[in-house]
Amino acid sequence: MQVNTLLKPTWIIPIVPEGVVLTKHVIAIADGKIAAIVPESEASQFEAKEVVELPGEIVMPGFVNLHSHAAMNLLRGVGPDLSLMDWLQKKVWPLEGRLMSPEFVYEGSRLAGEEMVQSGVTCTNDHYFFPVDAAAGLRESGMKCAVSAFLIGFPSAWAKTDDEYLKKAGEVIEHFRGDPMVHVTVSPHAPYTVSDDAMKKLAALSERNNLPIHIHVQETESEVSNSLKQYGMRPIERLKKLGIVNERLISVHSVHLSDSDIDTLAKAGSSVCHCPSSNLKLASGFAPVAKIMDAGINLGIGTDGVASNDKLDMLGETRLAALLAKAVAKDPTAAPVHKMLYAATMGGAKALGWDREIGSLEAGKSADLFSCLLEEITSIPVLEPAAQLLYSAGRESITHVWINGQLVVKKQQKAESFRGMSRTKALDIAHTWQNKC
Amino acid sequence: MQVNTLLKPTWIIPIVPEGVVLTKHVIAIADGKIAAIVPESEASQFEAKEVVELPGEIVMPGFVNLHSHAAMNLLRGVGPDLSLMDWLQKKVWPLEGRLMSPEFVYEGSRLAGEEMVQSGVTCTNDHYFFPVDAAAGLRESGMKCAVSAFLIGFPSAWAKTDDEYLKKAGEVIEHFRGDPMVHVTVSPHAPYTVSDDAMKKLAALSERNNLPIHIHVQETESEVSNSLKQYGMRPIERLKKLGIVNERLISVHSVHLSDSDIDTLAKAGSSVCHCPSSNLKLASGFAPVAKIMDAGINLGIGTDGVASNDKLDMLGETRLAALLAKAVAKDPTAAPVHKMLYAATMGGAKALGWDREIGSLEAGKSADLFSCLLEEITSIPVLEPAAQLLYSAGRESITHVWINGQLVVKKQQKAESFRGMSRTKALDIAHTWQNKC
Secondary structure, three states: OEEEEEEEEEEEOOOOOOOOOEEOEEEEEEOOEEEEEEEHHHHHHOEEEEEEEEEEEEEEEOEEEEEEOHHHHHHOOOOOOOOHHHHHHHHHHHHHHHHOOHHHHHHHHHHHHHHHHHOOEEEEEEOOOOHHHHHHHHHOOOOEEEEEEEEOOOOOOOOOOHHHHHHHHHHHHHHOOOOOOEEEEEEEOOHHHOOHHHHHHHHHHHHHHOOOEEEEEOOOHHHHHHHHHHHOOOHHHHHHHOOOOOOOEEEEEOOOOOHHHHHHHHHHOOEEEEOHHHHHHOOOOOOOHHHHHHOOOEEEEOOOOOOOOOOOOHHHHHHHHHHHHHHHHOOOOOOOHHHHHHHHHHHHHHHOOOOOOOOOOOOOOEOOEEEEEOOOOOOOOOOOHHHHHHHOOOHHHEEEEEEOOEEEEEEEEEEEEOOOOOHHHHHHHHHHHHOOO | OEEEEEEEEEEEOOOOOOOOOEEOEEEEEEOOEEEEEEEHHHHHHOEEEEEEEEEEEEEEEOEEEEEEOHHHHHHOOOOOOOOHHHHHHHHHHHHHHHHOOHHHHHHHHHHHHHHHHHOOEEEEEEOOOOHHHHHHHHHOOOOEEEEEEEEOOOOOOOOOOHHHHHHHHHHHHHHOOOOOOEEEEEEEOOHHHOOHHHHHHHHHHHHHHOOOEEEEEOOOHHHHHHHHHHHOOOHHHHHHHOOOOOOOEEEEEOOOOOHHHHHHHHHHOOEEEEOHHHHHHOOOOOOOHHHHHHOOOEEEEOOOOOOOOOOOOHHHHHHHHHHHHHHHHOOOOOOOHHHHHHHHHHHHHHHOOOOOOOOOOOOOOEOOEEEEEOOOOOOOOOOOHHHHHHHOOOHHHEEEEEEOOEEEEEEEEEEEEOOOOOHHHHHHHHHHHHOOO
C-alpha cells in the first residue's frame, strides 16, 4: 500500500483503546489520515514517500485545548498578583476596550496559534469576539479550531445589543458551515452576563444547528452565591431551566460544583472543561475533578487565555490537573495518567462533537499528532513512558507536530554542557541502570 | 577595571534589593564573583575579556533547590498513581534495597546534577545515603551542593545502627570541612523514623558544628496523628523538646502545620522548604504557604526527588508554589512574583546559611546565575518581565548558566514552523501591540 509517511517512534499512545502504550509499532499516514498502526513486522506492506525515524520518542494525538481566548496572547501576563476585580476592572477590560478590533483579534490569535502548535496543540476551542478573525489567525499555524457564536450582555466593539450579538452569531455559524478545519460553538459568556431571554435563544440556536454550547459556569464562589440571591437558584439549575444543560454543553471552569450540580451534568451528558492554572492564579478554587470523572462526566482540559495562565501549554496544564486532582481527592490513585491524557485529547474532541475525526490515533481519523523526545536528560531513564510524558517531559520536548498529516512544526533543542556529560553518556548511564530496575 | 565577563541582558532581577527589575544595566564578573552591576552608561569602566550580549533575555541568580534526593534520578517516575504506602513498599524501597550502593548514588547524582544545571539550579540541598558519592556526582555538573550527615532508624547499605550512622555523620562533616563547593547538613530522615536519643545527638552535632538541620516534617496528616498517639504531641512539639527547632532547622514539606506550629517555627527563626509537586502527587495535601510567609518564616522551594515529582525543575516548581498559595489562601494577591523568586534563591541560601555567598546578584557574591530568553513565542509580548519569567517561561528558555563565573551550560532551541511565522515576525507583532498597551 502506498502511503505518504511512515512514523517509527519507540512508543505510541493511541488514546483509543484506552490505557495502551504500543512499542515496536509504526504509524502509516495517507491523505492526511491515519491509514494504520501496525507492528513493525508488518511495516513492509507500506511503500512510504517518507519514513520518519523517532528513536526515544513517544507519539500521541495532538492536544485538544477545550478553552482558549487566543487573541489575549497580546495581553500576556497583564496585572499579575491582583484580585479578580482589580485585574478585570483596572487591567484587562480597559485594555480590551481600547484595543479590541478585528486586527487585534487576528494578530493575537496568530501568536496563540503559533504557541499552541509548537506545544503540540492541534485543535483549540476558542471563546472571543470577532470569531472570523480569530479563526483566520489560528488557521495560519495550520491548526483546527472551534470559534464562538458569542454573546455577552454588554456592548462591545463586536456588537452592541443582544439582538446584534444573536444576528452575528447566526452569521458566524453560516460562515463556517461545512468547514472541515473550523467549527463553531454557541458561546454565551457566562450565566451572570447573559439574560434569561438571550440564553433561551442561544439554546435554540445550538439545538437547531446541533452545535456545542461553550460557556463559563460556576467559576467562583461569588458567582454561585450571587445567583442564589438574584435567581433563587444555582447557575446550573438556572441554565437547566433555560435549556442549556444537555449533551452539547461544555461547562467551563466549573470549580464550585455541588454533588447535585455534578449529578445534573452527569445525567444530562454534559462535558466539563477544567482550567487548573487559571483557577489557581485567580484564586477561584479547586475543581472536584476526581468526582467529576467518577460521575462519568466527559472531562476536557483548557488553558484559558494567557492573561490568567500565562502559557498555552496543554501538557503542563494536564500535569497540573492530574496532580491537583490527587491532592483534592486526598487519593494519589485518583486522576491516573491514561485518563488524564484521554481528557486532554478525546475528552476535548468529544465535548466538541469532533471525536469521529480527531482525538485519538485510529485508522481513518485525521493524522493530527505529535512526537515527544523522552530519551533526554530531563526524562531518563524511561521506566514508565506514559507517566513520564505527563509528569517529566515538557512541551519543549515535543519535536514534531503534524496536522492532517502535514508537518507543521519541527523543533530541536541543542544543549551544550561544558562541565557535565553528553546526552550519549547520560543515556548510557540511564540504560545501564534501567536494566537493573 | 579588568574583568572576565560582561553580561548585557535586557533585564536583571538581582533579588536583593527585593522587588527590582533592572533595565539598561550590565553585570561585570571577575574572579568567579559579581564585581558590579552598573547602568550601561557606566559600562566603559570595565575592560572585559568576553562580552555576552543577551537581547530579550532576563538574568537572575541561579536557583537554590532546598530539597532533593539526587540519586533517585535513576528511579524517575517509578510507580505512578499509587498510594503512598504501595509506592514506598512495592516500588521505591525494594528498588532502593536492591540497588543502593556508592555507584548507584554517584551515577544518579550525576544525572540529577546535569538536569539541574540545565534547569538553572546552581546549588542543591541533597538528602540521601552515601553523601560523599552524591557530592561527587553532583559536582561533575559544576554545581554547588549541601549533602547529608544522614540518619534513619533502619539498617541500610550506608549504615546499620544509630551509632554507625552517627559515626559516619561525623566523618562526612569532617570530609567536607572548609569545602567552598560542598556544605553539609545534619539530616535526620523524619520524626517518625528517628528515636529521641538519636535526635538529641544530631541536635548536638548540628549545634557543635553550626550546621543546618535538614529533615522531613509533618508531610502527611497521618504523621501528625500517629505522633499524637505515640508521643502525646505533634512532631514539631517533639522536635522542639529534642533541641531540633531553632534557627538552623530546615523543616521540609511541612504540609500539615497548625497555627501553633507556624508560631513555633517563626519564633525559633526556622526555615520551611515547600515541595508542591511532590505534596500533590502523593496527595499529602496543601501547605499553608501564605500563612508561613506572613508569619515571617524564611521559605525555600525544593523539587524533592524525581520518583515523586518527576522533574528537577525549580522554575516550574516555583510557579506551582505561587499558583497554589493563591488558591489555598483564597487570595490572588498572595505569594506575589518577587517574593516567590526570592524564596527560590535567597530563601534557600538563607536556610543553608550560605546567603553571604549565593542567592542574589550583589557585588562580592559568587557569580552563580542564569539567563532566560523571554522574547520568544512562548512569552511575548513582555509586559511584566518578572511575572512572565515565573509564569510564562519554562526551564527550556534558560540559555546560559554560570557557576563561579564559569559558563556551565549553553542551550539553544531551534523551532521551524512550516505553516506559521518566524520568530522575527512574531516579535514584530508583539512589539507593535506592546507599544499600544
